[in-house]
Amino acid sequence: MEFYASCPEGFESALADELKRLGLSHVRRLKGRATFEGELEEGYRACLWSRLASRVFAVLGRFEAQDADELYDSVYDITWETIIRPGATIAITARGVTEQLRNTRFSSLRAKDALCDRLAETTGRRADVDVADPDVHLLLSLRQRRASISLDLSGDPLFKRLPPAATRAGEGTHVLRPDYAALVLSQVGWTMLCERELTADDYENEALPTLIDASCAGGGLLLEAVNILTDRAPGAARERWGFEGWQLHDAALWEQLLTEAREREAAARERQARIVAVDVDPAARKTAERMVKCAGYKRFVDFCAAKSATVLDHAGAVAGAAVIADTTETPLSLMHDAMTLVGELRRAPELAAAPVAALTRDGLLARALHAEPERSIAVMPNNEEATVEVWPSLDHAAAAFEAATSADAEGETAGADDVISDEAPAMPEPAAMLDLGDGKPLPVLIPESEQFANRLRKNARLRRKWAKREGVSCYRVYDADLPDYSAAIDLYEGCPQTPGRWLVIAEYAAPKTIDPALAQARMLDILAIAPRILDVPAEHVHAKARMRSRGGSQYGKQGAGKGGSGEGANIARRRLPLIEEGGLTFAVNFDDYLDAGIFLDHRVTRNLVREHAKQARRFLNLFAYTGTATCYAADGGVEETVTVDLSNTYLDWAERNMRQNGFVGPQHHFVRDDVLAWIRDQRQTRNRWDLIFVDPPTFSNSSKMGRRTWDVQRDHVELLAGVSRLLAQGGHAIFSCNLRGFRPETRKLARAGVVLEDITAQTIPEDFARNQKVHHCYIVRRLPIEDAMAEVGFSAEEIAERTEELRNPEARKPRAAAPAPTQAGNGKSNFAGKPSPAGKSKKKKFYASKPKGK
Known part of the structure; x- marks a missing residue:
């Protein structure tokens, strides 16, 4: 009987080895699978014991299938009445194509018709189809002119075997899939360590096999390691199998194999071994502890602090050891600590015989260990590129080094310079160490990082x-002062209500000419050095990635962080750090978004808003983000504020900031709307404002905007022309944007009666002085069109022509129609009716004077 076990890409070699250890014969490794031959028992054994296979199939037939008719005939010829249980x-399911069979859905339907017709002819009854949960799942494989059809013996994928209690405990957390965990453990030799027979001396000296999980992440590696230690068959707890609908299924034989598996597990309960688990991320360690406890494995795993000395103390005397790590979910801010820990453990004399295996995404662990891995396996957990890397023990590396040196010495025919061959592998060397002046040398990945440390120390002092x-x-400490260390470092100090210090380290995207691994290594050194010099706890360091120029909203999400859930997060109720600026208090969120909730480079601009607000009665904040400018305007004494943004999350945040500073009441309005559409609506009303603050994103393609997108360079003329029409007599606006190469269209604006005064230089704070293009800032005023055009250098003839255009609309040149204004979700304008009462939600509606003519 012919079988095959499917697997993820990269698993093929390890799966073939596993099947051979299970005693299966004629094992052959192919892409995405390993084939074997045997009786029904061999198929059952693969289902019950394989940790690496995704599914196990029994091949029912191979045949020619050049076209639909030949496919139908070949499938019909199979004796389905002896295969499928009544x-x-x-x-x-069909996979693959031939020259004429190019639609997998059609191919599967054609095969299904043949099967059902055969059963109807031979048994008088067609089989019922259940795509979602069938008793018998068949796989039709097509390639060139050939096809095969196989029965899925597994049912659900074999990797779906986490204990339900552990799955519930880890809900919301990434847990490494069991088959990927098994691959890492197989590469490090954990199975052989567990099967090793201990001598009496070993027991007397308590020298036990030991597994050290140096980065336990969500606990996936630990759960699989315990299953291997206790010799628990991975399929033993499964209640339903794909072979149960197969007529060849032998229930007695299957029960016999299950009994054998239970006996093996019972015998393994006396195995002596240690599993020591740590993680530099306290949250990840707590999750792993919770999962291990809920799975009933607590007695097998010893959790301890993430310090090499503590780990070695918990490991005790070692008869055989292995070190594993999963750094794929380690926060970037803690990656350096994780790699340093692994490096220290590998160099520890007590673990000289211990190999190291790690699942990693960046390949930087080799740099931390100062040794290339002995082998690497490219894999795709969660459809993201990663690598299983394996380093031999230091004893093994030393033996290899000595053998290479001896061989070279025996062949010596020249001078002493030729004693060591260029091909001999180098022994791992200690990592470069930095003295930061606190008595605790810091290992770094790149020796040149000392230059960064010196510059950061100087910057911090000044x-x-x-x-x-x-x-x-709250201020910027470093902004790519050294081109090779291209990152921005912002320091935040909490106010008395939430004391603490936080760092936000934003890496600028490296040019394509820079080796990504080198750029990543520099970033990890930055993340290790900065908190030490700036005296910030490692758990308060937040790493981000940002672009230097344009692309994406300035409010972009960073991805779910430790405490965040993105747009749906209830900002109003979450406990967030509070910081002070200009005598005001603001909530900041370091986890969920690229920016924390306040743009530090606008510190001077916000103060300018407050000063201008002292002469204003009504204030409007467009693209309001978290409403910090509204708080400053309210503090300046305006009587009424209107805060407009497209995001409910940011409006909640703005309202929270206002409330935090005591600015509450019906005179403060919060409007969720597309700003350009909202401006068009307001131009039809008598609503006018004395001071308007406009700080749009560089780019946005939010789905809430419908089919249109926003580009500040392309759309600023339309925006500012509209804003100018909302200014009260003598009023003005402050316009800011973050596009480094922004160039205002002053002549187009002047034709609309809008003039700009560039005040950028006076709004750049000292801590951003290195980057004079961090933002652009202008005072926006509306003038008579003739005056505006004259101010920007139009000729008298051009002014006269424009004046004539305005007097005689028929003389205007035809222009493309403006996009239709977007509307609120109910299809109506956000403005109508009477003022909103105090104490009720004001996000959906803001009422003021009635529209003109009403």
Whole structure:
């Protein structure tokens, strides 16, 4: 009987080895699978014991299938009445194509018709189809002119075997899939360590096989390691199998194999071994502890602090050991600590005989260990590229080094310079160490990182003095001062209600000419050095990635962080750190978004808003983000504020900031709308404002905007022309944008009666002085069109022509129609009716004077 076990790409060699250890014969490795031959028992054994296979199939037939008719005839010729149990439901999945059979859905339907017709002819009853949950699942494989059809013996994928209690405990957390965990453990030799027979001396000295999980992440590696230690068959707990609808299924034989598996597990309960688990991320360690406990495996795993000395103390005397790690989910801010820990463990004399295996995404562990892995396996967990890397023990590396050196010495025919061959592998060397002046040398991945440490130390000293003098508690400490260390480092100090210090380290995207691994290594050194010099706890360091120029909204999400759930997060109720600026208090969120909720480079701009607000009565904040400018305007004494943004999350955040500073009441309105559409609506009303603040994103393609997108360079003329029409007599706007190469269309704006005064230089704070293009800032005023055009250099003839156009609309040149204004979700304008009462939600509606003519 012919079988094959399917597997993820990269598993093929390890799967073939596993099947051979199970005693299966004629094992052959192919792409995405391993084939074997045997009786029914061999198929059952693969289902019950394989940790690496995704599914196990029994091949029912191979045949020619050049076209639909030949496919039908070949499938019909199979004796389905002897294969499928009467009454069993079926489903057929097709994969692959031939020259004429190019639609897999059609191919599967054609095969299904043949099967059902055969059963109807031979048994008088067609099989029922259940695509979602069939009793018999068949796989039709097509390639060139050939086809095969196989029965899925597994049912659900074999990797779906996590204990239900552990799955519930890890809900919301990434847990490494059991088959990927098994691959890492197989490469490090954990199975052989567990099967090793201990001598009496071993027991007397308590020298036990030991597994050290140096980065236990969500606990996936630990759960599989315990299953291997206790010799628990991975399929033993499964209640339903794909072979149960197969007429060849032998229930007695299957029960015999299950009994054998239970006996093996019972015998393995006396196995002595240690599993020590740590993680540099406290949250990840707590999740792993919870999962291990809920799975009933607590007695097998010893959790301890993520320090090499502590780990070695918990490991005790070692008869055989292995070190594993899964760094795929380690936060970037903690990656350096994770790699340092693995490096220290590998170099520990007590673990000289211990190999190391790690699942990693970046390949940087080799740099931390100062040794290339002995082998690497490219894999795709969660459809993301990763690598299983394996390093031999230091004893093994030393033996290989000695053998290479001896062989070279025996063949010596020249001088002493030729004693060591260039081909001999280098022994791992200690990592480069930095002295940061605190008595704790810091290992780094790149020796040149000392230059960064020196620059950051100097910057920190100067910034600290400046911040104290200016009364600033949140500021930029470093901004790509050294081109090779291209990152921005912002320091935040909490206010008395939430004391603490936080770092946000944003890596600028490296040019394509830079080796990504080198750029990543530099970033990890930055993440290790910065908190030490700036005295910030490692758990308060937040790493981000940002672009230097344009692309994406400036409010872009960073992805779900430790405490966040993105757009749906209830900002109003979450406990967030509070910081102070300009005598006001603001909530910041370091986890969920690229920016924390306040743009530090706008510190001076916000103060400018407050100063201008002292002469204003009504204030409007467009693209309001978290409403910090609204708080400053309210603090400046305006009587009424309107805060407009397209995001409910940011409006909640803005309202929270206002409430935090005591600005509550019906005079403060919060409007969710597309800003350009909202401006068009307001131009039809008598609503006008004395001071308007406009800080749009560089780019946005939010689905809430419908089919249109936003580009500040392309759309700023339309925006500012509309804003100017909402200004009260004598009023003005402050316009800011973050596009580095922004160039205002002053002549187009002047034709609309809008003039700009560039105040960028006076709004750049000292801590951003290195980057004079961090933002652009302008005062926006509306003038008579003739005056505006004259101010920007139009000739008298051009002014006269424009004046004539306005007097005689028929003389205007035809222009493309403006896009239809978007509307709120109910299809009506956001403005109508009477003022909103105090204490009720004001996000959906903001009422003021009635539209003109009403």
